[in-house]
Amino acid sequence: MVGKPALLALDWGSTSLRAFLMDGAGAVLAERASEDGASRITGGAEAFEQALRRVAGEWLQPDLPVWACGMVGSQHGWREAPYAECPVALQELSRGAVRADGSEGLRVRIVPGVCWRSGQDGADVMRGEEIQVAGLLATQLSLAARCRIVLPGTHSKWVEVRDGRILSFRTFMTGELFAVLKQHSVLGRLMASSTTFHAEAFDEGLTRARMAAGRGLSGDLFSTRARVLLGQLQAEHSADYLSGLLVGHELAAALPATDADEPLALIGDPALCARYAHALQAFGRPAAAVAGNTAPQGLWALACA
Template sequence: MVNANARLVGLDWGSTSLRAFLLGPGGVLIEERSAKQGSTAMNGSAAAYESTLAQIAGDWLAAAPALPVLACGMVGSKHGWREAPYAACPAGEQQLAGGFVRVTAAGREIAIVPGMSCRTVGSAPDVMRGEETQIVGALAQRPDLAGACTFVLPGTHSKWAHVRENQVIDFATYMTGELFAVLRGHSVLGRLMIDQDEPDDDSFAAGVRAAAERTALAHQLFAVRTLGLFDELKPEALPDYLSGLLIGHEITAGLRERYIAGGEEQPLVLVGEPKLCALYESALHIFGSGVEASFPNTAPAGLWRLALEAGIVTGTEESGT
């Protein structure tokens, strides 16, 4: 039976996975569930989305017919359940909540959060879906950061987002995680590599320091092979060296853009999977940059905050932690 205090079902529906949150007053997390049925597996089928929602949260919804549902992530992409047009930066809670689109499933309305887009002069467009909700959630938990800070959200497609006065003014995407996976699994660099259970912190740090030399990445990548060929790095150390090299180059670019945006002295905030955030924090220290705060999953807090802004839920409680 659903907890009598349930106020909202929140969904973080990414490309490869789905996380469902049952939230109570103030956004407190009552229960969390996850499944591998990400948006990619739905193949744009409304029936598949509806069926998957019933599988992961059907008992919650059946027990509480009036319980609202709010979803973020790739569920709102062009190939999602229904496209939610991007909110153009600068944007914050008000613009996101005002851009909800809605679908109906089994007689119930599901609201979908739009992503964000930005485009600076002379650059290509950039987009995010899901990370904007995590940023809202982190700011709900640390409102003192809303004046000015830089968010770093590590992942398959890492984001660096600049916040001013509670709005994301611009951001940049780095395909660091995907590059690692492609190079590790589908390039000559992976042929000498051996996976190991424990990370090699020294090799990771060596990769970061190499990136800090600002040599061309395409040249440095080949060193991942030659260091192995000449036995200067053991096969099991090579994946961590490659990871450090890619993350180091991302940080080099991210810190440069942060400086250009005038945020060099403003707090750096990490949001993401704790082990990955710890890697980024150690790499940032090599570059001489400290981290103000590091958050795990802030999507539930962000979904609650946006639901409040849109009037989907009511109350004056702050988001849960």
């Protein structure tokens, strides 16, 4: 039995736009994607509306609510949705949504990102990940009381959840560091273009980071090159070694801020989550849950709130 469309949920990040047609029970009826990410759109509100119409087409109906999250709500997005401040209940994100109006009665709710400020040096922001968190909590209710949700990626987020609220979070630039070091640094020069994942090299980097995080990340990175020059590491494995180093330093810095019995959950790309799940296991803190893209469920929860 196929439900009737009740919500159009838009996961609208910097580099892509994903649209999910959902029914009244929160099930995804159909999904479409385009490369019209918010950072690629120039021309203001009209250009955003056109990008939405291109991907959604006949899905757009006068009475169908449209909710969007991600960079579409940034300063340079369709319309800015100012950050909600930690601690924040996920229902509050619903109330913080701003309205972007288009032609022919089109109305889009854009939900806010979340910022964290605490004391002298607390300073962090996210846009989109908070909706992934809302989606996971909506489907795995036991986690809402207390958990740490890890969203690995370009800018990995570690989100502290207590009683259905986001208390704090931290961003680790793991994915972007890997990309810029591979493409633009001396470390990348030795990296052969290998498409096979060398688990052993990844583990070597992971172990090195786990055993001596006090040495600091910038004091560990160069070992990627030195070990190749000294014959301890094969050049074609060095990218996976570097990945292990970076993920390992992220875990070594992030895990001590969690409680030893705090459940950990992963949300994101399956291959990347598998890598993190393996790393968490190696650090003695296996993940309690792993999920793919939970943005549609998050927007659905907010639209119902």
